[in-house]
Amino acid sequence: MSTVAPIANALTAGKLPRYTPAWVLLGSAIIITGIALLMGNPSIPGIVVVTAVLFVVLVYLLSLVVEGSRKAKDRLMTSLVTLAFLLALVPLISVAATTIGLGLARFDLEFFTTSMRNVTDAGGGALHAIVGTLLITLATAIISIPIGILTAIYLVEYGRGKLAKWITFMVDIMIGIPSIVAGLFAYALFALIFGPGIRLGIAGSIALSLLMIPVVVRSTEEMLKLVPNELREASLALGVPKYLTIIKVVLPTSLAGIVTGSLLAVARVIGETAPLLIVAGFTQSMNYNLFSDRMMSLPLFVYSSYSQQGADPQQFLDRAWTGALTLILIVMALNLLGRLIARIFSPKLSR
Amino acid sequence: MSKRIEVRDLNVYYSKFRAVEGVSLTIEPRSITAFIGPSGCGKSTFLRTLNRMHEVIPGARVEGEVLIDGDDLYGPGVDPVLVRRQVGMVFQRPNPFPTMSIKENVLAGVKLNNRRISKSDADDLVEKSLRGANLWNEVKDRLDRPGSGLSGGQQQRLCIARAIAVSPDILLMDEPCSALDPISTLAIEDLMEELKKEYTIVIVTHNMQQASRVSDKTAFFNIAGTGQPGKLIEYDDTNTIFTQPNVQATEDYVSGRFG
Numbered sequence: 001m002s003t004v005a006p007i008a009n010a011l012t013a014g015k016l017p018r019y020t021p022a023w024v025l026l027g028s029a030i031i032i033t034g035i036a037l038l039m040g041n042p043s044i045p046g047i048v049v050v051t052a053v054l055f056v057v058l059v060y061l062l063s064l065v066v067e068g069s070r071k072a073k074d075r076l077m078t079s080l081v082t083l084a085f086l087l088a089l090v091p092l093i094s095v096a097a098t099t100i101g102l103g104l105a106r107f108d109l110e111f112f113t114t115s116m117r118n119v120t121d122a123g124g125g126a127l128h129a130i131v132g133t134l135l136i137t138l139a140t141a142i143i144s145i146p147i148g149i150l151t152a153i154y155l156v157e158y159g160r161g162k163l164a165k166w167i168t169f170m171v172d173i174m175i176g177i178p179s180i181v182a183g184l185f186a187y188a189l190f191a192l193i194f195g196p197g198i199r200l201g202i203a204g205s206i207a208l209s210l211l212m213i214p215v216v217v218r219s220t221e222e223m224l225k226l227v228p229n230e231l232r233e234a235s236l237a238l239g240v241p242k243y244l245t246i247i248k249v250v251l252p253t254s255l256a257g258i259v260t261g262s263l264l265a266v267a268r269v270i271g272e273t274a275p276l277l278i279v280a281g282f283t284q285s286m287n288y289n290l291f292s293d294r295m296m297s298l299p300l301f302v303y304s305s306y307s308q309q310g311a312d313p314q315q316f317l318d319r320a321w322t323g324a325l326t327l328i329l330i331v332m333a334l335n336l337l338g339r340l341i342a343r344i345f346s347p348k349l350s351r
Numbered sequence: 352m353s354k355r356i357e358v359r360d361l362n363v364y365y366s367k368f369r370a371v372e373g374v375s376l377t378i379e380p381r382s383i384t385a386f387i388g389p390s391g392c393g394k395s396t397f398l399r400t401l402n403r404m405h406e407v408i409p410g411a412r413v414e415g416e417v418l419i420d421g422d423d424l425y426g427p428g429v430d431p432v433l434v435r436r437q438v439g440m441v442f443q444r445p446n447p448f449p450t451m452s453i454k455e456n457v458l459a460g461v462k463l464n465n466r467r468i469s470k471s472d473a474d475d476l477v478e479k480s481l482r483g484a485n486l487w488n489e490v491k492d493r494l495d496r497p498g499s500g501l502s503g504g505q506q507q508r509l510c511i512a513r514a515i516a517v518s519p520d521i522l523l524m525d526e527p528c529s530a531l532d533p534i535s536t537l538a539i540e541d542l543m544e545e546l547k548k549e550y551t552i553v554i555v556t557h558n559m560q561q562a563s564r565v566s567d568k569t570a571f572f573n574i575a576g577t578g579q580p581g582k583l584i585e586y587d588d589t590n591t592i593f594t595q596p597n598v599q600a601t602e603d604y605v606s607g608r609f610g
């Protein structure tokens with residue numbers, strides 16, 4: 001067959017080849033590096049920043065000439081969003097890399113099986129702090145999640161009028177409480193009951209609950225609002241009482257979101273330092289009992305290792321980094337757990 | 352069992368706004384009654400007062416009497432939950448429970464009420480209800496699959512199966528076919544013909560042919576203008592409404608001259 005001239009199509013428009021942005025990026029990098037070398041002071045962050053700017057401008061201009069202004073704007077926005085994303089990744093990756101790099105030095109069995117009792121320099125571990133953090137956080141979750149979820153159910157399903165407005169207002173205020181104030185509140189409360197100087201793990205839980213409850217209320221509220229009203233009506237129309245409708249239709253439908261929200265709230269409080277410093281106290285020894293004596297926690301372990309270095313500072317710094325790494329790992333594990341639970345409980349999808 | 356509905360001088364409000372004014376009518380057992388009328392004239396609102404679903408909306412209230420075989424739904428001490436067990440409802444958009452399988456959806460009325468039911472009774476009830484909703488043959492091999500995986504028409508029939516599984520006396524349907532294709536619509540119309548033997552059926556529809564095909568009696572509602580309450584204009588045998596209505600507005604509406 002002979003070749004036929006392409007039929008003119010009124011819908012065509014100019015289009016840059018697919019890999020143009022990649023080539024432009026490479027070109028800008030080479031040019032900028034070259035200029036920097038010529039000028040004699042190549043600093044890598046500087047090169048990266050200027051390259052990024054040049055790339056954004058070049059792609060925009062190229063696209064403007066070849067593809068027209070709508071596509072050019074699209075490319076400009078795509079570049080900017082991508083850059084913003086990369087920028088946001090920088091601190092994340094930097095923190096992860098630093099913590100892993102410095103934390104691995106003491107990431108050993110001893111760290112996870114011993115406390116700091118009678119340790120002055122080398123050795124020692126954070127078992128007391130890990131146990132303390134887990135116990136205090138567990139108690140916090142046990143206090144906060146039921147209160148938070150029940151409050152949210154009241155607000156979404158029952159609350160009308162003044163009381164609901166006031167509760168919403170109070171939750172807003174609670175979200176803004178500085179954590180140190182929560183700690184002072186718990187301390188004042190326990191000091192009134194047990195006398196001044198009291199330090200208990202459970203007091204830490206109470207302080208953290210003040211911070212966690214509003215977060216749980218908020219996230220659960222949002223999840224409950226996402227449940228379509230039609231499902232509630234379908235259930236009510238079957239002659240199911242309202243409370244059973246909530247327990248058996250509304251909650252299961254939003255369970256995945258509620259679980260995820262609650263775990264995020266846990267992640268929010270697990271790294272709190274200030275309130276625990278005040279009410280849970282500081283100790284070098286194991287304590288498995290929330291209701292008696294001081295209880296250590298991981299954030300506090302990191303803080304005290306750093307702030308009270310002994311004769312051989314490196315030992316203390318290593319322990320601090322490993323403590324931080326452990327805390328990050330615990331939060332990550334919680335997030336993974338949340339995703340798993342969300343997947344198990346999320347509404348059955350089609351197919 | 353099938354029951355008679357008598358409505359006496361019913362006014363329906365959303366807070367201060369009167370949406371429906373002065374409706375009185377009697378619906379016979381074992382019949383299909385169609386509500387027709389332009390959008391916003393209060394058909395859904397009125398329908399929802401027949402099983403006390405109206406009051407689920409904050410600020411909504413009702414004045415007047417609705418008698419079901421002589422018992423006033425709005426009398427003192429009446430439990431809306433008991434009313435709704437006798438008067439089932441199918442909604443405009445199919446709304447199977449997304450967390451439940453087909454089987455669990457059919458059993459929802461039983462299970463959600465924490466009533467115990469033996470496995471064999473449950474299987475019988477599922478089969479009977481799904482057969483009643485003309486859905487059994489299509490889903491009998493996948494009863495444990497999610498209800499949301501069915502087509503729109505199948506989902507709507509699943510919702511009908513769910514409604515008849517609690518054996519109500521009356522079945523209210525609010526535009527049950529408006530989101531469905533013609534084939535599914537026919538399937539549901541055939542089904543109504545069947546269900547009529549056991550239930551009193553009230554259906555809201557925007558489809559004149561559907562009203563004339565399936566219903567025994569037809570009620571025409573209308574509004575004077577936006578912000579005005581909807582009123583019952585004419586209520587008669589379907590045949591009369593569609594061939595020789597008494598009111599000019601009815602004739603205009605059924606012949607397609609407005610609305």
Ligand SMILES: Nc1ncnc2c1ncn2[C@@H]1O[C@H](COP(=O)(O)OP(=O)(O)O)[C@@H](O)[C@H]1O
Pocket residue numbers: 365368370388389390391392393394395396397408578581
């Ligand atoms: N939830 C509601 N709150 C306030 N007004 C409503 C609500 N639902 C419906 N209405 C009003 O009531 C009137 C009747 O509505 P509706 O019963 O849905 O009409 P139809 O079903 O005949 O189209 C309309 O004016 C509508 O705006």
Ligand SMILES: [Mg+2]
Pocket residue numbers: 394395396
């Ligand atoms: Mg309607």
